[in-house]
Amino acid sequence: MTKMICIACPVGCHLLVDDEMHVSGNKCMRGEKYAIEEMTHPTRILTTTVKTTSLLTPRLSVKTKDPIPKELIFEALQLLEGIIIDNDVKIGDVVIPNILNTGIDMVATKSVTINPFH
Numbered sequence: 001m002t003k004m005i006c007i008a009c010p011v012g013c014h015l016l017v018d019d020e021m022h023v024s025g026n027k028c029m030r031g032e033k034y035a036i037e038e039m040t041h042p043t044r045i046l047t048t049t050v051k052t053t054s055l056l057t058p059r060l061s062v063k064t065k066d067p068i069p070k071e072l073i074f075e076a077l078q079l080l081e082g083i084i085i086d087n088d089v090k091i092g093d094v095v096i097p098n099i100l101n102t103g104i105d106m107v108a109t110k111s112v113t114i115n116p117f118h
């Protein structure tokens with residue numbers, strides 16, 4: 001039996017998953033879907049920041065457009081640590097396409113103008 005808390009909504013149901021993947025404790029079907037995915041192929045949206053050359057905005061917030069496999073989060077963070085944005089970016093722009101060959105893009109969650117005085 002595996003215990004987990006559903007993170008699909010703020011209610012936070014306490015779920016139990018038995019050895020045959022029967023889920024209990026969920027108030028709705030999203031909880032069952034979450035529990036089975038978590039047991040078989042856990043994924044997460046990655047939100048973080050990357051460096052820029054802007055003096056006013058030295059970090060740009062970014063996120064994966066869709067969830068990526070949980071086991072790739074650390075590797076993705078290492079990759080992003082080496083990224084330096086040196087061009088203007090608008091919210092929603094793709095910062096890194098197809099991160100770690102997941103088919104998922106990293107996108108900007110805010111805009112940055114590298115040199116607003118030019």
Ligand code: SF4
Nearest residue numbers: 006009012013028031
């Ligand atoms: S099972 Fe449904 S109601 Fe409960 S936390 Fe998950 S999404 Fe929310």
